[in-house]
Amino acid sequence: MKRIKVMFFIYQMGGGGAARTLLNIVNNIDRERFLPVLVTLNYNGSYETNLKEDVKFIKLNTKRLRSAILPLAKVIRKESPDIVFSTIPNYNTIAILATLLSFTRAKNIVREAAYLGGDFKTNLKLLVYGMFYKLTSQVIALSDGVKENIVKRYKVKPNKITVIYNPVDLENISRNINDGYIPEKHRLIFESPGKVIVTAGRLVKDKDHHTLLEAFAKARKQVNIKLVLLGEGELQEELKLKAKELQIIDQVYFVGFQLNPYIYFQKADLFVLSSIREGFGHVLAEALATGTPVISTRCEPGAGEVLNYGEFGRMCEVKDTDEMASLIIELLNLDENSREALITKGLQRADQFNAKLIVKQYEKVFNQTLDQTKNRQARGADEG
Structure with a gap:
């Protein structure tokens, strides 16, 4: 059976919570069904030594986020992932743009961990993020409160958002x-x-x-x-x-x-x-x-x-x-x-937060995303 290739994108495998979450997902995802690829900017992160040896790890030749769009698009074209998964709003935006410019069939799934908003300037920025999030196949919120905030401030529909708690290894x-x-x-x-x-x-x-x-x-x-x-x-x-x-x-x-x-x-x-x-x-x-x-x-x-x-x-x-x-x-x-x-x-x-249990929820979302795509393609072929 052909494995589903998932490309994970983050700025660096550093000491923050987002990197730790990605590390837990990448290390625990079922290798019989999924093939993980990790892409970061050109930083040395403290969690890199904790990555399992079978993870393909690619560093873009830039430390600037804005400069990462085209290099990431090239990597997506070369690696041909089924799914591009990212986390943190700024990096989600870059991943979505890079996937569009890769002209591949890769599907975006983004994770939102932050509880942002309140002032006018921030709320406006979140609406922009929401416009990009609407281009994705799925948004993952790490808590019910974060989901409510995405609906309220990003204006993303609830049925596009799945709540998955952080995996703890x-x-x-x-x-x-x-x-x-x-x-x-x-x-x-x-x-x-x-x-x-x-x-x-x-x-x-x-x-x-x-x-x-x-x-x-x-x-x-x-x-x-x-x-x-x-x-x-x-x-x-x-x-x-x-x-x-x-x-x-x-x-x-x-x-x-x-x-x-x-x-x-x-x-x-x-x-x-x-x-x-x-x-x-x-x-x-x-x-x-x-x-x-x-x-x-x-x-x-x-x-x-x-x-x-x-x-x-x-x-x-x-x-x-x-x-x-x-x-x-x-x-x-x-x-x-x-x-x-x-x-x-x-x-x-x-x-209840065991990474082995939580990662299965991520795997389910990855599978459902691709199944929905296949179903849409099949319906289109029937109608044609």
């Missing part, structure tokens, strides 16, 4: 925990007295680490704790200054991007996400999979869906430092039975 997480280790320079954080809170994400405005630092400072008055921040970003120096102002700099550790964050999650006593908005909250599902209790803000729309609005982890209002501090104190003071019950529920929830 549980086997990879387990392997990283079993085979991984905390680097020696960070080991003392976990071995010295006091409980450890960990968070992970880019150090940018949307992640709202300011609120987390303030909540940590308040909780520290009642509990002996340390805070580990995994990730890099433009606000790092500003956040360090904030920690100094709050007089907690000696208990806050900026450890940067880590290829194996899961060992940090697993060794910590608590994971806290302080985001203002999250399309899904992938890192929450990963934290649950490591057996660590979680606290999250009610960042729309994804966190509530991941935690089922508080069933699988505690939730507080966005920017509410008092409520976050109170929950930190509560969870760190849980008795052993209550803590184990919370961990067990979290592990059960993480199983």
Whole structure:
């Protein structure tokens, strides 16, 4: 049986959530039925070493997105994929234009992970994205909230949108925990007295680490704790200054991007996400999979869906430092039975995002897209 060739396009296989999702799909897609090809711009991404060896990996000879349209179109012509799959609005647009200019029969499927919009300029931009999305065969939204936003702001019809949650590679997480280790320079954080809170994400405005630092400072008055921040970003120096102002700099550790964050999650006593908005909250599902209790803000729309609005982890209002501090104190003071019950529920929830299950949903969409095309062609031939 001829395998379906799927070309995955993203700017780079870097440390972001979109790249991690693509990595999980590419590595777990059924090789007996699908042939994956990965295309990026000319960057070296930290996840490249995690790609399975049988994945054909092509880098375009450009680092500029606008310059990628024609080179990508040439690659599409040469590789003749059945489907071109992309994620992130700007890159989706490039993939759609490149597919049109390739003059092939390849079908576009785009993934939308962001919960964008609000101001006039952004809403106008989303309408433009929506015009391109209407040219695709299918739009995949990573949560019900993201789907509602695509319908509302991009003006894409609901029947063109399929909701598929992010895949979490549980086997990879387990392997990283079993085979991984905390680097020696960070080991003392976990071995010295006091409980450890960990968070992970880019150090940018949307992640709202300011609120987390303030909540940590308040909780520290009642509990002996340390805070580990995994990730890099433009606000790092500003956040360090904030920690100094709050007089907690000696208990806050900026450890940067880590290829194996899961060992940090697993060794910590608590994971806290302080985001203002999250399309899904992938890192929450990963934290649950490591057996660590979680606290999250009610960042729309994804966190509530991941935690089922508080069933699988505690939730507080966005920017509410008092409520976050109170929950930190509560969870760190849980008795052993209550803590184990919370961990067990979290592990059960993480199983529902297992990459092997989620990727099958992607495979179904890929198959349906091609089946619909064949059916239309058959009807056209009959009518002719």
